[in-house]
Amino acid sequence: MSVRVRFAPSPTGFLHIGSLRTALYNYLFAKHHGGQVILRIEDTDRTRFVQGAMEEQIAMLEWAGVTFDEGPHVGGSYGPYIQSERFDLYREHAQALLANGTAYYAFDTAEELDAMRARQQAAGIAPRYDRSAMRNQYTLGDQETARLLADGAHHVIRLAVPLTRDVRYTDLVRGDVVVQGREIDDQILLKSDGFPTYHLANVVDDHLMAITHVIRAEEWLPSTPKHVLLYEAFGWTPPEFAHVPLLLNADRSKMSKRHGDVMVSDFRKRGYMPEALVNYVALCGWNPGTTEEFFTIGELTERFALDRVHKAGAVFDYRKLEWMNAEYLRKADAALLAEQLLPVLSERGYPFIDLDTVAATITLLRERVHFLADIADFGDYIFGDTLAALDADVEASLRANDALVQVCKGLVGTLDLSSSEAFKASVEQHAVAAGVKPGSLMKPLRMVLTHRDVGADLYTTLALIGKERCIARLASFAG
RNA sequence: GCACCGUUCGUCUAGCGGUUAGGACCCCGCCCUUUCACGGCGGUAACACGGGUUCGAGUCCCGUACGGUGUACCA
Numbered sequence: 383m384s385v386r387v388r389f390a391p392s393p394t395g396f397l398h399i400g401s402l403r404t405a406l407y408n409y410l411f412a413k414h415h416g417g418q419v420i421l422r423i424e425d426t427d428r429t430r431f432v433q434g435a436m437e438e439q440i441a442m443l444e445w446a447g448v449t450f451d452e453g454p455h456v457g458g459s460y461g462p463y464i465q466s467e468r469f470d471l472y473r474e475h476a477q478a479l480l481a482n483g484t485a486y487y488a489f490d491t492a493e494e495l496d497a498m499r500a501r502q503q504a505a506g507i508a509p510r511y512d513r514s515a516m517r518n519q520y521t522l523g524d525q526e527t528a529r530l531l532a533d534g535a536h537h538v539i540r541l542a543v544p545l546t547r548d549v550r551y552t553d554l555v556r557g558d559v560v561v562q563g564r565e566i567d568d569q570i571l572l573k574s575d576g577f578p579t580y581h582l583a584n585v586v587d588d589h590l591m592a593i594t595h596v597i598r599a600e601e602w603l604p605s606t607p608k609h610v611l612l613y614e615a616f617g618w619t620p621p622e623f624a625h626v627p628l629l630l631n632a633d634r635s636k637m638s639k640r641h642g643d644v645m646v647s648d649f650r651k652r653g654y655m656p657e658a659l660v661n662y663v664a665l666c667g668w669n670p671g672t673t674e675e676f677f678t679i680g681e682l683t684e685r686f687a688l689d690r691v692h693k694a695g696a697v698f699d700y701r702k703l704e705w706m707n708a709e710y711l712r713k714a715d716a717a718l719l720a721e722q723l724l725p726v727l728s729e730r731g732y733p734f735i736d737l738d739t740v741a742a743t744i745t746l747l748r749e750r751v752h753f754l755a756d757i758a759d760f761g762d763y764i765f766g767d768t769l770a771a772l773d774a775d776v777e778a779s780l781r782a783n784d785a786l787v788q789v790c791k792g793l794v795g796t797l798d799l800s801s802s803e804a805f806k807a808s809v810e811q812h813a814v815a816a817g818v819k820p821g822s823l824m825k826p827l828r829m830v831l832t833h834r835d836v837g838a839d840l841y842t843t844l845a846l847i848g849k850e851r852c853i854a855r856l857a858s859f860a861g
Numbered sequence: 862g863c864a865c866c867g868u869u870c871g872u873c874u875a876g877c878g879g880u881u882a883g884g885a886c887c888c889c890g891c892c893c894u895u896u897c898a899c900g901g902c903g904g905u906a907a908c909a910c911g912g913g914u915u916c917g918a919g920u921c922c923c924g925u926a927c928g929g930u931g932u933a934c935c936a
Binding site: 390391392394424426427429430490492495503506507508509510536538553556559560561562565566567570572573574575577579580581584599600601602603604605606607625627628630632634635636662665666667669671672673674675692693694695696697698699701702703704705706712747748749750751819821822823824825828834835836837838839840 | 862863864865866867868871872873874875876883884885886887894895896897898899900928929930931932933934935936
């Protein structure tokens, strides 16, 4: 049987970095086995729906290179792929459960349920739906239930969890998991508004869409027994489950907004390359078993296996991500990067610069920065005509350097940028005349010409700035 | 509280009974470079604790501690 996995986000906002990783693992696993990846939108909670969230999430996924074989945006033969368009299906299936006695009607109000929980809490017992004390099909009887239903009373449908047995399943990441039935709540399947809960919709859809492997985050682990029970109630074979570890904040809590950027769009905005983000995130919880750590998404697909997924959560290390982005920045094609940098440059008000110059600047400076856009700042003395203001003290000490002033003056007429050697020779000539070693002039010269004390090789930098602008800068300093 | 899951350097991790416990990020030192960075070399740093099992345990078992997740008519 062909592998079919699904990524099932709910359209309540932007795509979380953890969701990206879950989607990625699904994608890698399916593609590794030559299977299909399905996108399904779980919008059964009408109150949390956010307009445009689905499109945003798809866009971010595609930016990262995670694509789908089926989904609301590409179609497929198991649709519709949006749960709100499948409501009849859930109702029918809930009815089937009612008919075979694995589900029942309940009529409790929110207040009654709150009171129940308060009582349980006071008594020091676990809050769980008390089937024998609340207003439901069991306590009311079939006749009263039918009457209430006929009256149009608000009701829900709950799963009748068998109290006396264990529920067990094998998790592909964690191994065997056993939970006692009495620990599992009588989960609501169909809400009083007629909409299904996640639990029902998820099981029905996974079955109907022929999903073979459910790969999702660890937070779903505690509710998996309910799902296993649902498959049983329907008489279906459950899919394989794999619960992948969470991405964590530095304090080891579930990765969240308060501790830094968590939306994929944030990372994109900050200038991360998708290849770097995917590579890094893949390594949070999975490794190939070797010491290699650079992988394209294709290589990840080749190597990925669920049995090499780590069990414990991974603290998200922004610094290592940054390092990895820098690595990708150094290896990427300079011409391609130049095209990406061009709009940034014009946004910052630099005059039009030809692509080759931008590419050459990127090649020159990329190993000194972590992000492509940093080059726009770092290379301001190449891209712009005017230099950043000089610190007053620095300027004073520069002007106090007689030899430097003298050399700069001389260079105005004789600066030779035809080659590195020619440049050095022209500096040397004036340095000797001024009675100083040429080497001692390199730093101050850089200061005069770029207003920076650090940078790439001076000759190459100057060549990029161009003779004309260099001479103007020398003249403005020495003149 | 209860249930489930987890626990190797600060962080990501390798390890699947016998290792000087390896790699990467970070940090530090040296080299390269009259700058910065890259690069190269080297260094600091970990098996949560207690019992077993075994000739031998980071590796297997049981406890304890700590942490996380869940405990909704949210997903």
